[in-house]
Amino acid sequence: MKNWLKISAVVLLVYVHIAGLLMDVPRLAILNETIRALYFHVPMWFGMVLLYMLSVYHAVRYLRHPEHGRDIQSMTYAHVGTAFGILGIITGMLWANYTWGSPWHGDPKQNGAAIALLVYLAYFVLRGSLDNEEQRARLSAVYNIFAFAAMIPLIFIIPRITDSMHPGSGGNPGFNAYDLDSRMRLVFYPAVIAWFLIGLWIASLRIRIIKMEEKLADLS
Amino acid sequence: MCLTCAVIHGVKSQESLRLKTSMLFGLIRKEFILELRRKSVIAGLGLYLFSLIFICYITFNLRENMISPTTWSALFWLMVLFAVVNSVAKGFIGEKRGVFLYLYTVASAQEIILAKILYNALLGWVIALTGYGLFSVFIFNPVQDHLIFFSGLLLVTLGLTTTLSLISAIAAKANNSNVLMAVLSFPVVISLLLLAVRVTRNALDGLDRSVSTDELLNLLAINCIAGALGYILFPYIWRS
Numbered sequence: 001m002k003n004w005l006k007i008s009a010v011v012l013l014v015y016v017h018i019a020g021l022l023m024d025v026p027r028l029a030i031l032n033e034t035i036r037a038l039y040f041h042v043p044m045w046f047g048m049v050l051l052y053m054l055s056v057y058h059a060v061r062y063l064r065h066p067e068h069g070r071d072i073q074s075m076t077y078a079h080v081g082t083a084f085g086i087l088g089i090i091t092g093m094l095w096a097n098y099t100w101g102s103p104w105h106g107d108p109k110q111n112g113a114a115i116a117l118l119v120y121l122a123y124f125v126l127r128g129s130l131d132n133e134e135q136r137a138r139l140s141a142v143y144n145i146f147a148f149a150a151m152i153p154l155i156f157i158i159p160r161i162t163d164s165m166h167p168g169s170g171g172n173p174g175f176n177a178y179d180l181d182s183r184m185r186l187v188f189y190p191a192v193i194a195w196f197l198i199g200l201w202i203a204s205l206r207i208r209i210i211k212m213e214e215k216l217a218d219l220s
Numbered sequence: 221m222c223l224t225c226a227v228i229h230g231v232k233s234q235e236s237l238r239l240k241t242s243m244l245f246g247l248i249r250k251e252f253i254l255e256l257r258r259k260s261v262i263a264g265l266g267l268y269l270f271s272l273i274f275i276c277y278i279t280f281n282l283r284e285n286m287i288s289p290t291t292w293s294a295l296f297w298l299m300v301l302f303a304v305v306n307s308v309a310k311g312f313i314g315e316k317r318g319v320f321l322y323l324y325t326v327a328s329a330q331e332i333i334l335a336k337i338l339y340n341a342l343l344g345w346v347i348a349l350t351g352y353g354l355f356s357v358f359i360f361n362p363v364q365d366h367l368i369f370f371s372g373l374l375l376v377t378l379g380l381t382t383t384l385s386l387i388s389a390i391a392a393k394a395n396n397s398n399v400l401m402a403v404l405s406f407p408v409v410i411s412l413l414l415l416a417v418r419v420t421r422n423a424l425d426g427l428d429r430s431v432s433t434d435e436l437l438n439l440l441a442i443n444c445i446a447g448a449l450g451y452i453l454f455p456y457i458w459r460s
Contacts, residue, residue: 063456118407125403129394139390142453143404146386149445150408153438158411161434 001204009197016191023187030099031167037095039187043195044088045113049155051081051199052120056148059141071137072210073203074144075127078120080203084195085117100165109166112154119147119154243327247335255343265307269351272299277358289362293420296355297376297413303347304377308340308384309401312392329455333385337450340381348377364426372419372432375439379412379446386450389457415439 020039028035055077062070092110093103104110126143130136159166255262276295280287287295323332352373355361363369384405391401415435422432 063453115407115410122403122407126390126394126400129396129400131395135393138456138459139393142456143387143390145453146383146408146449149449150411153411153442157438158414161438 001201005197006201009194009201012190012194013198016187016194019187020191023183025184034095034099035184037091038184039191041088041091041095042188043192044084044091045155046192047195047199048081048084048088050196051077051084051203052148052151054203055081056145059144062137062141066134066137068133068137069211071141072207074141076203076206076210078123078144079206080199082117082120082124083202084199085113085120089113089117105165107165108162109155109159112159116151116154119150123147243331244335244338247323247327247331248339251335251339261310265303265347266350268306269299269303269347270354272302273351273354273358280359287359289424290421292355292359292362293417293424295359296351296420297416299351299355300344300348300377301380301409301413303351304344304380305384305401305405307343307347308381309388309391309398311336311340311385312388313397313401315392324458329458330451332458333389333450333454336385336389337382337447340385341378344377344381345374348373362424365423365429365432368429368432368436369420369423371436372416372423372439375436375443376412376416376419379439379443380409382443382446382450383408383412386446386454386457389454393457412439412442415442 016039020036025033025035055074058070058074058077061067062074089110092113096105096107096110097103100107123140123143127136127140130139276299280291280295327335387405387408388401391397391404394400415438419432419435419439422435
């Protein structure tokens, strides 16, 4: 990863944290100050979906031309994406605790996100239970594509066709309300970019670590 | 010249298409014959279904005499899910290594997965319909809109068998396949089941049909995605 990308990610994150906590936000019913969760909760989901997309991309590349490096990339992006998803669930639960009154409200969005994470955890279980390296890479690439296809309806479709209390659906103030306020975008878009860059950075470091460990194992 | 080429090519592709369909039916027939030969498996499946429903009957009906339609649909889909998972799982997991090798030499991967999916879907429909019959005998039959209920049943069972066929093929390659089958399949089929419960609830309440068309179309779309993925991805599983 290029150095200027790393530096800009750090600078953007510092800006997001200061501006996200100090800048003026619109006063909306129910949400009030918790609207600031937008800067920290929503970028996690953007980052997760983007990282899973990269993971699927590398899985498809692996199936077309089997190469060990692509399998490692696919796995690592799925790892980091899952970490982002777990952080997204935790920040969402914190927010729900103050807005809805309880951390787990059984909302369709919460349930869908939790099930999507289960699908990816199953992916890691599958990787763990296959011994042959080549077989593991191929089968988990297949399941990765399958998991991505299963995640799309869980996160994007089913919550939209059921009533949800999540902001942005069911008549609750959400993205449409933010559209009125361009000040929030000034923080929100940098936050999305910065968190995604951080995810890429973590993934690239992990890929390097795994490759070095394999080289060490070869040497010894 | 070109025309004759095209004609010959067309004849050839038609020929290969016919060969393919005959191979497909041959594979499905082979599945049926194998299944019918092992009568204990069919009997076991029937007994499994019966005991599931009987347990439901004993735990709910004797006490209250009535359960709510929501509980009915939840029980019904749980019954279908477990019976279908059991019947599909043995498709690839129970198969011997020699059979795999033989199939590998005579048929292409696409034909095999299509045959498996079609056969499993037929079996799944039989299971679901039998379960429905037993449910109406032992518990009760609250369905008001039969058309919506049965089209939902058809689509959901097809979707379940499609996804489970592919997943059982993956799980068959691993060490502890039975555990892995459950771990891999349940999160994937949850979205299908959520839609299924919603359609069933509409059908039980006898709501207007326009309410359920959206869900049915969604189910159809999920089936198409699952079928296409299975068709494209299965060759990669099959190769090893």
